[in-house]
Amino acid sequence: MKTQYLHLSAYSCDKCAGPVVAGSLAVRENEISKETDIRQVGAICLSCGHRQCKGTEADVTRNFPPVHWEPTKVIAASHSSTHWAN
Numbered sequence: 001m002k003t004q005y006l007h008l009s010a011y012s013c014d015k016c017a018g019p020v021v022a023g024s025l026a027v028r029e030n031e032i033s034k035e036t037d038i039r040q041v042g043a044i045c046l047s048c049g050h051r052q053c054k055g056t057e058a059d060v061t062r063n064f065p066p067v068h069w070e071p072t073k074v075i076a077a078s079h080s081s082t083h084w085a086n
């Protein structure tokens with residue numbers, strides 16, 4: 001049975017030194033198989049919005065344990081139409 005996993009990592013932004021969060025999705029065919037179909041889903045600095053693909057060599061990347069991720073239905077809504085109230 002195929003299982004999808006979400007991987008998250010964090011490192012410092014080259015522009016503002018804020019936290020960059022990066023994610024990827026991977027699939028395992030069964031419990032003991034290696035992950036395949038690894039897809040980068042993006043990275044963004046939470047402070048300034050800079051899209052930085054990976055940390056610098058001198059920087060420490062913090063990797064979080066993979067999480068089992070059930071695919072959900074895609075909602076056809078634009079991000080620009082969502083407004084957050086302060």
